[in-house]
Structures are given as structure tokens and as C-alpha cells.
Amino acid sequence: MHANTGFRAEAFSQAKRFVRLYQDAETVIIPSSSCVAMIRDQYPGLFDELGNEQLQGEFRALLPRVYELSEFLIDKLGVEDVGAYFPHRVTYHASCHGLRALNLGTRPWRLLGKVRGMELVPLPNLERCCGFGGTFSVKNGDVSSAMLAVKLEDVMSTGAEFCTALDNSCLMHLGGAMHRQFAGMKTIHMAQILASTEQTPAEVLG
Amino acid sequence: MSHAPQPILDPNFAPPFPQAALPMLRDSQLRKNVAHATDVIQARRARLVAEKSDWQALRSAASRIRDEALENLGAYLEQFEKQCMARGGVVHWAADAAEARTIIRNILEEENASEVIKIKTMTSAEIQLNPHLEAAGVKVFETDLAEIILQLGELEPSHIVVPALHVNRSQVREIFARTMGLSNLSDDPQALTAAARNYLRRKFLEIRTAISGANFLIAETGAVAIVESEGNGRMCLTLPRTLITLAGIEKILPGYSDLEVMLQVLARSATGERMNPYTSLWTGVTPGDGPKRFHVVLLDNGRTAIHAREKERQTLRCIRCGACMNACPVYRQTGGHAYGSVYPGPIGAILTPQLTGMKHAQSLPFASSLCGVCCEVCPVKINIPEILIDLRAQVTDQERGKAARFFDPMYLGMRVANLLFSRAWLFHAAQWKARIVLKLFTRKDGWIHSLPSIGAKWTQTRDLRGLPQQTFHEWWKQRKQATQ
DSSP states (O other), X not given: OHHHHTOHHHHXXXXXXXXXXXXXXXXXXXXXXXXXXIIIIIHHHHHHHHOOHHHHHHHHHHGXXXXXXXXIIIIISOOSOOOOBOOSEEEEOOOHIIIIISOOTTHHHHHHHTOBTOEEEOOTTTTXXXXXXXXXXXXXXXXXXXXXXXXHHHHHHTTOSEEEESOHHHXXXXXXXXXXXXXXXXXXXXXXXXXXXXXXXXXXXO | OOOOOOOOOOTTTOOOHHHHHHHHHTOHHHHHHHHHHHHHHHHHHHHHHHTOTTHHHHHHHHHHHHHHHHHTHHHHHHHHHHHHHHTTOEEEEESSHHHHHHHHHHHHHHTTOSEEEEOOOHHHHHTTHHHHHHHTTOEEEEOSHHHHHHHHHTOOOOOSXXXXXXXXXXXXXXXXXXXXXXXXXXXXXXXXXXXXXXXXXXXXXXXOEEEEOOSEEETTTTEEEEEESSSHHHHHHHSSSEEEEEEEGGGXXXXXXXXXXXXXXXXXXXTSOSSOSEXXXXXXXXXXXXXXXXXXXXXXTTHHHHHHSTTGXXXXXXXXOOHHHHHOHHHHHHOSGGGSSSSOHHHHHHHHHHHTTTSSOTTGGGSOOOOOHHHHHOTTOOOHHHHHHHHHHHHHHHHHTOGGGGGOHHHHHHHHXXXXXXXXXXXXXXXXXXXXXXXXXXXXXXXXXXXXXXXXXXXXXXXXXXXXXXXXXHHHHHHHHHHO
């Protein structure tokens, strides 16, 4: 958030803190594409600029152990079918960072395709941004809202009950508008769908 | 057609992007026109890119060629000057817009030219050449169809390749009917182009001086290249007695063979064509063929300052194809005028503030959701999001010194958030406090419908889920204890 809004000095301290907190972790799994993109695309530049060689070394050692959720399940664990059950009509929103920064490719679909009882509906104009963009959503709140209106039209056209994604920020954006408009659709993070079973269905908030 | 006040496309005076965008967002016809036009061009581009199996290799080659040109910019420019002069051209150097305008005005005076015809050139719009020439008593006639529409309709350009993209054909019909005195004109595209052709024919035959831009300058031979779709350019380049070419210094290519790559990526990216209909190349003057006098004005106007910055230098790779704006979800909603510059869209958001030495247009680097699609479609691989973020840091650092920052809720919020992220106990304490404070705004259904200050920019169109009763940390601890 700070790095992308131009608060570079603050971003340095957060990048350092990330390394301190997680350097002993076996694996770091992040259910948010934009956070992973920040760590992969921007942290290297931040650490280069800081010039602290020890810190750079620690970061480089940690980086290969950082996974986005779907990468972790498919690339590291080799699992596609997690045994989930979610009897609903669902559309998947490929967030900009998942699509372009992380190149998640077919991973989300391979996971969703194995969820029992679920009907997966393709979303038109999949590659188009929902208009969140972090502080963009308030700094340019009007433009962001216009982008959201266009995105919502596509999402609603699927006739799904749920819109899912691997990035909570897009879901907060889309879900906030759905709730405001009594749109009759909800957002749900993909982790919740994958964790949902017949015995313990996903707890979906109002 | 309504005659709304024209937007200000001068970064020195234009209002900030969010403010300039608002009337555009409310203009339903503009939004329809822009969405339709960009969708059509994008679909064409996508189809033609897909048929090239080596597209990514072409992009890499194009990007390398542009980098090579920029690495040795000074040497290549001097080579171009030498070659062009050796073949009868005259090369002028302009440090800024004012100097370029003076050079051009002086040439026109020497030529006794009271009228000029022009090929579409964004560089001339950048230096506001037309109004200055008109003020000096020179009548300027644009010959590109879109530029004619804008000139006759007294409208501003909103795109670098298709500058009248925001105007639809019934609006074009109205402008032509009114200014050409053709009350029976239909809005059939053929009738409209026929009207424009009629209007242009006399100008091509009678006006002896032309002004052009340049797509590429070839250092090796001193040649200039222009690509276009309508043939008006070819007329301007061959019929007049005197030709003046205004070109940004970054337009240089090392050699002739580099065109092979650049022309392939440019046409596909710009208009979704395998090859543009007219490609003109000329070198100096040729006795008995084309203009007798040929001037090139090489324009800096802030470019060497961009060149001096290692990270931002890639901005100058741009070949002005417009693919980034066609793909941009922000541009799609606002059109080009909101950017307050003749260079709109993602490339404008990084180019305009840099051209003004970061003294103006500081809102532009923030006019992006950083979705990354601009970088994906750029034929010369400019990492626009990376530069946007870098320019945001420059703007934020400029503001740090100002006292007014303490009244900026965004600035305070970012600083406080950073403090909270730095200590776990502070973060937990803040979460606890936030739960109490946000409770005041949270309705019984667990959602926030209205927030004060900058939060209001969120809740104007979106609800926000209130904080959950339990934080992730608390849940995790509880789960751990339960399983032990």
C-alpha cells in the first residue's frame, strides 16, 4: 500500500519487517495475489536501494519460499482436488495481479474445476481491472466507481450466486458495491470455497 | 451538439486529474464513444498480434532497438544531422517549445508563407504550434481527417493516434455541415470523407508549405519516416515547395534495417493492421522530385532530463502507438481530456509530468489502478506501472516538506498505518480501538454504509464490511489451543 502510493521510506521499513517476521518460516502462503506481487516485483528493488547486503541475502533466501495460495496447492503440494464441496453457481474474477503479475494461468480453474457440486460460469472481459487499485479507490474515487460499474455489469451478467477471486481487495471492492446495490450476489474468497465441505460448509457472512 | 467549455490540455494550467475526470464520467455520449472506439481497435490489435507467433520476440527486438538508440542518443542525433545536411536538408535544434516555435516562424517568414498544411503531429500539439502560428497571422490547415474534425469543430484531441476518437459520426456530420456549409450532408462515412476530400483538394494544390512530424529519424542515412492511413501525409510530403519536420529527439533509430521491426510492431499496435496504408521515407531534398527546401527541427523540451534518469529513460522508447490507452480501463472511462495534456492515457500519465520537470501534472501518476495491462500491450515493453510508482514516490517526497501535509488525511493515514505496522502490540491495540470506533459507523447487519473524510470517497458507491468480532490472530490462537 505504501510503496504503491509513493511512500517509499515507509515501504522500506515494512519490507524489512516482513523479512524479520518470516525468515524462519518453512513456507509463506499468501492468499492475496497483490501482496505476493508486491514482494516479488517491488521488494527486490527496495532492498537493492537499501543496499544492506545481509538483508538482501536474507530476503533472497526467503523469496523462493513465498507462495500465492493456488501456486502452493498446485506447484508445491501437487494437489488439484482438495475435496471441497460447494453447491452453488460461481464466477471467477482473475485479479490483475494474479493474471498479469503472477501469471497464475490455469491454476485457479484447475482447483475450482474439482470442487464438487459447483457450477463455474466464465466471466466476460476477464482481463479488465475492477477499479480498486488500493488508494486509487479513494484518491480517484469517481473514476474507480465508474470502472466498478462496468465490471459489475459483467459480473452480474453471469447470473452467478457468488463471485470469487484470489485477492481480497478486489472482493472487498466488488462485494461492497453488491451489498450497496442489493445486487443479489455475494463475494467469497477462493480459500473459503476450497475449505468448504459437506460437513462444514463455508460460513458466508451477510 | 452541445458546446461545452473545452478542456485545458496544457499541463501548466490543467486541473488535477480527479477533478478533470468528473465531467467526462458524467458525459454519457463521450463514454459510449470512447468505450466503443477502444473496444474496436483493441479487438483488431488482438487478432493481428495473435497471428504473429513471434510477437514476444518482436517486442523484445523493438525494445532493444529503442534502447540502443537511447543509449547513444547524442551520437546518433549528430550522425542524423550530418547525413541529412549532406543530402540537402537543414537541421535545427530547439531546446524548448518556444525555441521550436520561433525557428518554425522564422522559416515561414523567409518563405513568405501565410498558409501552411499539416500532417497530424502530436509534437506540434505539445508545443502548441497552431495557436501561435495563427496569432502570428499564418493560417494553418490540418489535413488528417480526425484533425480536420477537431480543427473545424474547435475541439481538443483525446488520443494520440485517433485524436477525434471521442467524436461519433453524427457529431462529425454536424461539424462538417456547419463549417463547410453543407446542410444536406448525411452521416454516411463515405459522404463525410468525400466532403473532407473536397475541402482538402484545393489546399493540397495551392499551399506551398507543409509541416509534419516524424515517426522515425534514421541516423544511418538521415532519412525521415512517416506512417499514415489516409494519404494526406503523402500529399503534404510531395506537393509543397517547402517542408518543415518537427521531431522529438527520441525519434531516432540507428539504422535503416531497424524499420523492419519497428514498422511491424507499430502498425499492429496502433491501428490493428499488418501494415499501415502509407509509409513515406525521404532523405534531404531530391532535385525535380518533392519539396525543394527541407528543414528538420529537433525538439528537446524536457526529453534530455528524462534521458538523464536511468529508471525513467524507458519512457523515451515510446513510439506513440496508443496501445496503452486503448487497453487502459481508466482511459476507457474518462477519455483523453481528463489528462490535461495532448499525451493522455498511461503513457501520458508518465510522460506529461516528466516533460514538465515534475513541476506540474503531479496528479497524473496516481491516475492508474496499476492493473498492468499497459505494460502487457506495449510494443517496446515500457514498464509503465513501475515508472508510475517511481513518480508517485517523487511526488510524495515533494509533499513531505510542505506544512499542508498535516491537513491531508491521506498523508496522515499512511504515516499512522506505517507506525502501526511496525510493532505488533501497537497494531493489536489499534485493531482493538478501531473495533470500538468503527462500531459507531457499523449498522446492525455488520456493514458500514457511510464514512467521514477520505472514507467518504469509498462509501459514496460502496459499502464496507465492519470489522469481524474476532481477528485472525485471535482465531488462530483459539484454534491452536483447541487442538492441543
